[in-house]
Amino acid sequence: MAMRFGCPPLHRRRSGYVVVPCPLPPLNLRSVAYHEAGHAALQGALGCRVTRCFATGSEGGLSEAFCPGAEHARIENAGMNKFPLQLEQDLICWMAAVSFAGVQAEMLMHGLPFKGMFQLQDSDTEHANQCLMRVFTSDSDRKSASGYSQELARAALMHLWPAVEAIAEILIAYGEIDNDEVVAALHLVEDVKEVGRFYATEALWQCSLKTMGEPW
Numbered sequence: 001m002a003m004r005f006g007c008p009p010l011h012r013r014r015s016g017y018v019v020v021p022c023p024l025p026p027l028n029l030r031s032v033a034y035h036e037a038g039h040a041a042l043q044g045a046l047g048c049r050v051t052r053c054f055a056t057g058s059e060g061g062l063s064e065a066f067c068p069g070a071e072h073a074r075i076e077n078a079g080m081n082k083f084p085l086q087l088e089q090d091l092i093c094w095m096a097a098v099s100f101a102g103v104q105a106e107m108l109m110h111g112l113p114f115k116g117m118f119q120l121q122d123s124d125t126e127h128a129n130q131c132l133m134r135v136f137t138s139d140s141d142r143k144s145a146s147g148y149s150q151e152l153a154r155a156a157l158m159h160l161w162p163a164v165e166a167i168a169e170i171l172i173a174y175g176e177i178d179n180d181e182v183v184a185a186l187h188l189v190e191d192v193k194e195v196g197r198f199y200a201t202e203a204l205w206q207c208s209l210k211t212m213g214e215p216w
């Protein structure tokens with residue numbers, strides 16, 4: 001698909017009428033777009049394919065991803081125990097970071113500092129906690145893992161920021177983005193692989209099958 005960078009007309013003039021795609025104030029759409037862009041950028045950087053990503057100013061948005069290799073494995077035998085504990089913990093924290101990346105991207109876009117972990121009652125936080133629960137069994141461990149994952153998300157997004165902006169601008173202008181465009185946006189960042197280091201592999205996703213297909 002043709003790249004859309006650099007052409008984000010929010011309002012198109014047609015026959016004297018101004019067509020405004022979004023019925024709500026731009027700030028709202030902008031927040032949603034950056035939120036979804038945060039998820040999508042991290043999903044892409046970690047080696048998965050963004051299957052659906054959209055943002056609206058009226059009904060929120062969604063960023064869904066698919067991991068290569070997932071179809072060859074099953075939840076029951078994804079076998080967390082075949083990974084060393086440290087790696088399991090790292091992998092799960094990255095998974096949680098994908099969930100937390102939405103809110104963190106919004107905060108970065110608004111210039112808000114990271115002042116400690118959030119405990120929001122939203123589906124992203126719930127999703128992250130479900131991931132973390134698989135490895136961090138005690139409440140206190142899970143809590144610190146949650147804070148760590150949020151910082152991880154923020155650090156990764158800062159590294160990926162040019163891509164996050166490009167993805168968000170496409171979402172603002174067109175309401176949706178496809179995987180090719182996410183991949184192209186990630187080319188704006190040097191050393192994308194630094195973000196996931198060795199996690200951008202099937203292993204990450206075999207570890208996290210429970211989350212497959214669930215929207216962030």
Ligand SMILES: [Zn+2]
Nearest residue numbers: 035102124216
């Ligand atoms: Zn989200």
